[in-house]
Amino acid sequence: MRCRRAERELAAAVDGQLDPRGRRALDRHLAGCAACRRELARSAAVLRAVAALPTELPVSLALEQRTLRRIRALEDEGVRPFAWWPRVSVPAMALGAALAAVVLVRVVTTEDAGAPRGPAVTPRPQVAAETPRAAGPAKPSVAVAGSKRSPRAVASVPKDPPPELAAAPELFVDLPMLRHLEKLEHFDAILATGLDDAPANGDGGQDRSNG
Amino acid sequence: MRRVLPITLLALALGAGVVRGQHWDGRPWDQLSPQEQRRAWENYQRYQNLPQARQRMLERRYREFQQLPPEQQQRLRQNYQQYRGLAPEQRREFSEKYQRWKSRR
Numbered sequence A: 001m002r003c004r005r006a007e008r009e010l011a012a013a014v015d016g017q018l019d020p021r022g023r024r025a026l027d028r029h030l031a032g033c034a035a036c037r038r039e040l041a042r043s044a045a046v047l048r049a050v051a052a053l054p055t056e057l058p059v060s061l062a063l064e065q066r067t068l069r070r071i072r073a074l075e076d077e078g079v080r081p082f083a084w085w086p087r088v089s090v091p092a093m094a095l096g097a098a099l100a101a102v103v104l105v106r107v108v109t110t111e112d113a114g115a116p117r118g119p120a121v122t123p124r125p126q127v128a129a130e131t132p133r134a135a136g137p138a139k140p141s142v143a144v145a146g147s148k149r150s151p152r153a154v155a156s157v158p159k160d161p162p163p164e165l166a167a168a169p170e171l172f173v174d175l176p177m178l179r180h181l182e183k184l185e186h187f188d189a190i191l192a193t194g195l196d197d198a199p200a201n202g203d204g205g206q207d208r209s210n211g
Numbered sequence B: 001m002r003r004v005l006p007i008t009l010l011a012l013a014l015g016a017g018v019v020r021g022q023h024w025d026g027r028p029w030d031q032l033s034p035q036e037q038r039r040a041w042e043n044y045q046r047y048q049n050l051p052q053a054r055q056r057m058l059e060r061r062y063r064e065f066q067q068l069p070p071e072q073q074q075r076l077r078q079n080y081q082q083y084r085g086l087a088p089e090q091r092r093e094f095s096e097k098y099q100r101w102k103s104r105r
Helices: A003-014 A020-031 A034-052 A061-076 A090-113 A125-129 A151-156 A163-167 A169-173 A175-179 A181-185 A187-191 B004-020 B034-048 B052-067 B070-084 B088-103
Strands: none
Touching: A003 A020, A003 A034, A020 A034, A061 B088, A151 B034, A163 A169, A163 B034, A169 A175, A169 B034, A169 B052, A175 A181, A175 B034, A175 B052, A175 B070, A181 A187, A181 B052, A181 B070, A187 B070, A187 B088
C-alpha cells in the first residue's frame, strides 16, 4: 500500500469502518511509515475533540423565558410562520411556478406594449380590458396599462375578485383587526393590567377580575 | 326513507346556498381604494388557509363589528392603529398583559 491510498483509508480506519482485510493492509503500511502514523494520530485527536464537544449548549433561563414568551405571543396573534410550507406538494409547487411564469410573461408583455419596438408590436387587447372598469376617482386601477404600479401589485390583485371576497370585501380589509377584536374592545383595561402579582385594575380602575 | 334522503340533501344544499349567498353590509369591491383591494386580497388568501371554525368566528366578529355604533367602530379602529404602532417589545408586553387580564376575568 502506498501513502496516497493509506491516506484515503485513514478516515475509515479512525471511524472503525475499515474491513479487516483493509485494516491489516493499512497496519502493515503504518508499521513502516512514520508520516502516515502521525496523520492517523492527528485524525484520531481531531475526532476525539469533536466527540467531546457538548451536543447541547446551556441556555440562560432569561433567554429561554423570553423565547417562550415570544412564541406564546406569536401563537396568540395567530402567526404561524411558514405554516403553509409543509403542505405544499411538488405538483402544487410546479403549478405555482408555471403560474408565476405566466404572470411574469404577462407583466413583461404589458410593459413592452407601450414601448416603440416597431410595427409588429401592438398593445394587447387584454391590456385594454384591464383599464378601470368604471370611471370615477375612487375606482380601482388594478392593472392600468402604462401605470407606475409595481408588477407585484398588478399580478397579485385579481381583476374580478372571488365571490366570497366580492361579497364582503370589508371583512377582508379589516381581517387583522377582527382577529384582535377582543383585545381592542378592552384595550385600555389590558394596558392598565399589571404584570406583577398585584391584582390588576380594569377599565376606569374597576377590578375586572370578577369578569 | 327514500324520500327523506333527497329532502335532507335538498335542505342542506339550500342551507349552504343561504350561507353562501348571505348578505353583507359594507362597501362593495369597486368602492375600495386600490390599497384596500390589495389588503383585502392578501387577507382573503390568508383567510383561505384558516380552519373553517376560525373563518366562521371571524365572520361572526365582522357581523358584530358592523352592528356597533359608528363611534364605537371608530374607537376600535383607533385602538387597532395604536396596537399596530406598538414596538415589538411593547407588543410582547401587551400580549402578556392580555393573557394576564384574560385569566383574571
